[in-house]
Amino acid sequence: MGMNKFKLKAVVAAIALGAAAQAHAVLIDGQSGDGELFLSVWDTVAQVGYVKDTGITLSAYATTVGRLDFKLTTDANWNTFKAASTTANTVWNIGALDTTGGTAAGGQNYLASSTNTLAQVQTMRNTNVTGMAVVNSYIAALNALGGSSTIYTATNGSAYVTSGDGNAYPGVSNGYWNDNFGTKAQGFTTTAALDSSMALYQLTPSSSTGVPKATVTQCGYADIGGVFHACSITLTSAGVTTFLGAAPPVVTPIPAALWLLGSALVGLVGVARRKVVA
DSSP states (O other), X not given: OOTTTTOOOOOOHHHXXXXXXXXXXXXXXXXXXXXXXXXXXXXXXXXXXXXXXXXEEHHHHTTOOSEEEEEGGGOHHHHHHHHHOOGGGEEEEXXXXXXXXXXXXXXXXXXXXXXXXXXXXXXXXXXXXXXXXGHHHHHHHHHTOOTTOOTTTSTTOEEEEXXXXXXXXXXXXXXXXXXXXXXXXXXXXXOEETTEEEEEEEEEOOOSTTOOBOEEEESEEEOTTSOEEEOEEEEOTTSEEEEEOSSOOOOOOOOHHHHHHHHHXXXXXXXXXHHHHO
16 A cells, blocks of 8 residues: 555654755745645634644655644734634644645655545545645635735744635635645545544555556554554644654664673672672
């Protein structure tokens, strides 16, 4: 099923985040080949929303390991959204895209959150995956926002949006985003309720002739015993977003000299005990 294909390299999360920090103020779409991960949250009844530019590109996320936390409670736009919304009616998702077919993030590919299983997401067809390029229009609408939005005016900013903001509001029915990648996600949904977790999937068009189904890979890693461990993302109602990395923790080998020192100390303890007994 290609679950190891999206294996993440073992590097320290803090280093990856530092490398991911962008000089751009705008939320980067996929037209340059390496889009940023963006978090979208919206109340389906009150029709208000919140969007966060994480500052992490697709290529940077592919080298991230460990746990990454974003605490949204210090963000004025998040607090405005929380005051106008109800937790029970709120859904969220995360995504990123590279729509160029170029090289910046390894070719045309998309990152999508979902509560569905790998088998369900694997029903996606090439035409649906390539159609996900419409999400660029959602990002363009976000970048065009004015007023209190900091998506454009601040590096890795955010936005408080309402249905009056048109396509910048993530909950627009049959819009450029919503819970289905602009109506292009077939067979799975990208959203979940607050205080719940989702898996992350990479979707790319299949290059095999005559094979209509896209290539779908679940983000995660296989341990030394071959057991697969899926990565995930969680958003709590308290405003804490947590990514669980999809690679084993970095293990620093203990130098041989330290092992020898430890053995020597154990030996000295044994000699001392024998002397006391004598």
